[in-house]
Amino acid sequence: MTKPRLRFAPSPTGYLHIGGVRTALFNWLWARKTGGTFILRIEDTDRERSTPENEAVILRDLRWLGLGWDEGPEVGGEHGPYKQTERLPLYTEYAERLLKSGALYRCYCTAAELDAQRKALKQKDPEAQFVYPGTCRDRKPPYPDSPHVLRLRVPSSGEVTYRDLVFGEVTTPNLAQQDAVVMRSDGIPLYNFGAVVDDLTMGITLVARGRDHMVNTPLQILLYQALGATPPQFAHLPMMNGPDGKKLSKRDNAVAVDDYRQQGYAPGAVLNYLSRFGWSFGDEEIFSLQDLIEKFDWARCGTSDGRFDPKKFLAIEFEHLKSERLMPTPEYVDGTLPFLAKAGLSADRASVAEIVPGIRPRAQTFLEAASALDYFFREPPNYDDKAVKKFLVADKAKHLGAVRALIAGAEDFSAPALEARFVAWLAEQQLEMKDVAQPVRVALSGRTASPGLYEVLAWLGKERSLSRLDRALTMVAGGST
């Protein structure tokens, strides 16, 4: 069996949203799993709405996610160009072929005329659906030299059946189709024609796309047949709706991939969440990209639509940040550094790497990780007002001076050594850790919540710990009543 060739063909009419990424991911996974080819094609025939900016964003976001393409924009390939507006002559050539064979015919009805007919019908019966009446279907030459579109002559009987890799056999009667426009009057192809010509000439063997395209498939198959070509295989994916159950909109920023990147989500986590949408592998739900490549299969894809759930998404993201397997420390550091920089902090990789184990269970995103790291790299730390008012006051902090002395006398500043020293001292004083911990914590971190104190002390080091303790002591003295 020959290696499959798959494609992701977004139109740059908006930002890349997570629904689109799910489609890209499944195509990509199958290509990687089978040793096939993943192609990126830009479908920019809607000149009104397509922009170079959107196109750039799509490429950037796909790369960020790690969904690189084997052929496509910027990387080239044997079947280029990979942008539809650069393939116009090809569509013309194929259209002429089909015109000659009679599969396509010229239609001189103008958009205005059709709109008027549509409107008139709606007026008579709002429920009715306008269907192109076939006005030009049997027009004989000579043809007028005026603007015209090209329509597909859909057989008036018969049906189209194909075997969908996820939905199974789907049959649609030709009668339900109308003679769809395939080429605009300006010579630019419509989606259904452009996609077919491109998939054919790019040697695509499997078309996997959203279920919203399912209705286009019979028409496209008719086009392949008219071309004398064998249609590719098809796999449609159930729809991914918004949390409200409504269709995801490209202009809905809440689901833009870039949003999640800026919120500090890890690419692997994004892909993991998306992979479980319309696909499952028993009860397992945490996967690395490598796991997915091994386990993905069309047969395990579901058929019913679902809703995007931000809470579950966050939970999966957190699972990735907690796991050394899914997110090795060096990658964790790489993910966090930009957010530290954004907070105006300069931190060296080695120091961050040392603290990472301590903050893993405390940060759901890289953004939160940077926040949890903040006071290790900010001198002096930011003090939380409430924390200071509550704990750096005379009566709560009465042991702070003694703790300072205890720490000052420590020779071994490792966490275990500090713990031993504290335990002994606490016993001697007949105190418990909870009697002294919070003021020390606020003194050290400026906050009421942090990793264990012994770790915090060790990471901060003796010198900085003492200086923070001293600063806190003066705050207590100054603020006491």
Added chain:
RNA sequence: GUCCCCAUCGUCUAGCCCGGCCCAGGACUCAGCCCUUUCAAGGCUGCUACGCGGGUUCGAAUCCCGCUGGGGACGCCA
């Protein structure tokens, strides 16, 4: 309206193809408990689902039919 598709906890889903092990399992969310120097993490417990009605069968979440509900499409958008 016409064509296509779908239907298990609030959400993502396992189970369905090849009926019994399912008075339905996992996860998220929520509530509670344990652990505990704080916050997390972790452990445990709990709430909540086979849309409805008919069949077939000794037996149906699983097979068949109908109904209802939802979605997609019906553009010189993709």
